[in-house]
Amino acid sequence: MEFEFIRNTLMGEYYVKxxxxxxxxxxxxxxxVGKDSAKLERVERLLESAYSLPHKEHILVGKEITLSICGDEVTVEENVLKQELDYQGEEAFSPYNSESTASCGIEDFDSMIKGWREFVFG
Known part of the structure; x- marks a missing residue:
């Protein structure tokens, strides 16, 4: 997984590509997470727990997107995917689900989190 951090110096906003x-x-x-240090610390604690208890699933439910760590895999998924749709043509929307969920290795994710901390909080 590749990522790039971008800062809009005029607006003071941070972005992830x-x-x-x-x-x-x-x-x-x-x-x-954004610039919220408390949320970032919560994610870091979740990673520590995932490393020490790899057999257990570790979940952090967000407002719109949920983080899940199980073993050495991290999954990020929009919460809307968890809701059951009462639509018979549901399978027609499955290609769009690929933009709403992604997985990566725990080491890559950990590296991204450490990089974000350094980038945002210096």
Whole structure:
């Protein structure tokens, strides 16, 4: 997974540009964590727990996007995918789900989190 951090110095905003297929991970970091140091610490604690208890699933539910760590895999998924749709043509929308969920290795994710801390908080 490749990522790039971008700062808009005029607006004081921070952005994450993630590689194709991992865009939702970048959105999660940007929108669910952002510049909130308490939320970032919570994610770091979740990673520590995931490393020490790899057999257990570790979940952090956000407002719009949920983070899940199980073993050495991290999954980020929009919460709307968890809701059951009462629409018979639901399978017609499955190509769009690929933009709403992504997975990566725990080491790559950990590296991104450490990089974000350094980038945002110096």
């Amino acid at each position: 993630a590689s194709m297929g991992h865009e939702v991970i970048g959105r999660w970091l940007q929108e669910e």
